[in-house]
Each structure stands twice: as C-alpha cells, then as structure tokens.
Amino acid sequence: MSKFIPYQNESAVLHIGGLTIENRLDRITIAGDIDLTADQAGLADARALHQLLGDVVATLAARQLPKELPPPAITTVSNPFA
Template structure:
C-alpha cells in the first residue's frame, strides 16, 4: 500500500479503527468513530492518527493558505437516462 500523502489526490482512503480518512486536493475528510483503548491496539491507532495529523499540519504549514476556501462550484450535467 502506498503512503497516504495529504492533499495529493482525490482517491486515497485510509482506515484507522472505525475512522475513514478520505484524501482530496483541498481537504481531508475524516468520518466515523474510534475508541483509543488502553492496550496495544489503541496505541497503534493513536500513533497512526498522530502521524496522519502531523503530516496534514506539515503540509498545510508549507503553503500559503487562504482565510477560507471558496464554496465548491456546482456543475449541472445532462441526465444520461433521459
């Protein structure tokens, strides 16, 4: 499996516990839930999350960012079933 590089593409998905982390060019989407249990499995998940967030912060700090992203553009396409 290739390394998850934040903001690199629109296709990478990472799973940590019950979390799904989706890569996008302009955002990282994290959904789901996780229990960071006081055992080796919890430690492994906590380390994975810490590394992911460190990579995200590093990537964001390395660029000039707007105050807020503009709203996504809506595109209307023809219905292929009509």
C-alpha cells in the first residue's frame, strides 16, 4: 500500500480492491465495493483495509474533534453559459 496519511491533503487517492479512498483535509471518502474473498488476494485486501482504517482511527483519536462538522458553505454563481 502506498503512503496515505489521513487528513493531510486534498489529493491522495488509494485503491483497495474495488474501493476508491479519497483523502481530504476534513474527511476520508470511501466509494465502491469490495469482495474480501477467502484467498490470498482477499487477505491482502483485508489487511490493507484494516491498516487504512487503523490509521484513520489513530489520527482522529489524537485530535480534539468537534461534535460535528459544520455544513459546507454553499454559494450561488451566475450561469456563465446563459
């Protein structure tokens, strides 16, 4: 697994099986699906996912966290094609 440091940037992307894990400064986004098959490939994916989630939990546990993140700011812009 490549070095993926949770919550450190807005550009790191990691792939585990059919999952895409996107790094953000305030969240980790996990999309897709994965089959953890009873074979060496399934074990490797399970270990990679376990490591990733362990890193996420450790990073969050080491921080002072708000009860909940505020909703993102939404702005309306004029349609540039109108």
